[in-house]
Amino acid sequence: MALLPILRYPDPRLHKKATSVSQVDDSVRKLIADMAETMYEAPGIGLAATQVDVHKRVIVIDVSEDKSTLLAFINPEILERSGEQACEEGCLSVPGIYEKVIRSERVKVRALDLQGKPFTLQAEGLLAVCVQHEIDHLEGKVFVEHLSQLKQGRIKAKLAKQARITA
Ligand code: NI
Numbered sequence: 001m002a003l004l005p006i007l008r009y010p011d012p013r014l015h016k017k018a019t020s021v022s023q024v025d026d027s028v029r030k031l032i033a034d035m036a037e038t039m040y041e042a043p044g045i046g047l048a049a050t051q052v053d054v055h056k057r058v059i060v061i062d063v064s065e066d067k068s069t070l071l072a073f074i075n076p077e078i079l080e081r082s083g084e085q086a087c088e089e090g091c092l093s094v095p096g097i098y099e100k101v102i103r104s105e106r107v108k109v110r111a112l113d114l115q116g117k118p119f120t121l122q123a124e125g126l127l128a129v130c131v132q133h134e135i136d137h138l139e140g141k142v143f144v145e146h147l148s149q150l151k152q153g154r155i156k157a158k159l160a161k162q163a164r165i166t167a
Contacts (some may be wrong), residue, residue: 001037004052008163009094009142010156018048018055018138020075024116028058032072032114035060040067044092046130048137051093059134063126071121073111076135079120080108087129089143096162097155101146103132 007014021028031054039047039060049058061071083105090098106124109131113119123131133143144155 001033003041004034004038006038006042006047006051006092007053009091009144009159011093013053014050014093014137014142015140016050016055017140018050018057020057021112024074024112024114028056028074029114031056031058032060032074036062036070036072039092042092043067045126046134047092048134050137050140057138059131059138061127061130061134063130072114073109073131073134074113074116076109076111076131076138078107078132078135079110080106082106085125085129087126089129089133091133091143093137093142094144094155094159097144097158099144099147099151099155101129101133101143103129107131109135 035047035052038052045063046061049056057075059073059076062069081104084102085105086100086102088098089101107128108120108122110118110120144152
């Protein structure tokens with residue numbers, strides 16, 4: 001396994017749209033293992049392949065307290081959504097920024113597992129937020145893009161300042 005570098009907003013590569021995985025093979029399983037290691041090390045609760053500059057429809061999530069429940073989704077798609085919730089979100093690609101985003105309360109998602117078999121998952125609460133956040137990444141959308149233009153401008157300025165300090 002290997003740690004992968006995570007792209008930082010506003011890197012334009014975060015806006016690339018991911019393509020579907022045509023075959024779930026060892027290279028995809030290796031990507032998922034590396035993404036999981038990178039997510040746990042960060043630490044974070046979700047990571048999309050887009051964030052490690054691999055533009056394939058793959059996400060990993062673990063919202064459990066003890067980091068024991070890794071979920072991997074290949075070619076995920078949301079089939080149904082209902083309700084509404086506002087949750088404070090952060091993102092490994094937008095370090096230090098936490099903002100409330102309104103999303104669906106419940107989602108039903110379909111994806112392929114590590115063996116390439118389809119499964120569906122009914123998610124709610126934090127897991128539902130995470131699924132929606134990570135699928136957004138695959139569409140080239142970062143969570144701050146749900147916020148007002150004014151807020152996005154402030155966040156870009158703050159991150160640019162951080163980059164200058166740490167460079
Ligand atoms: Ni994110």
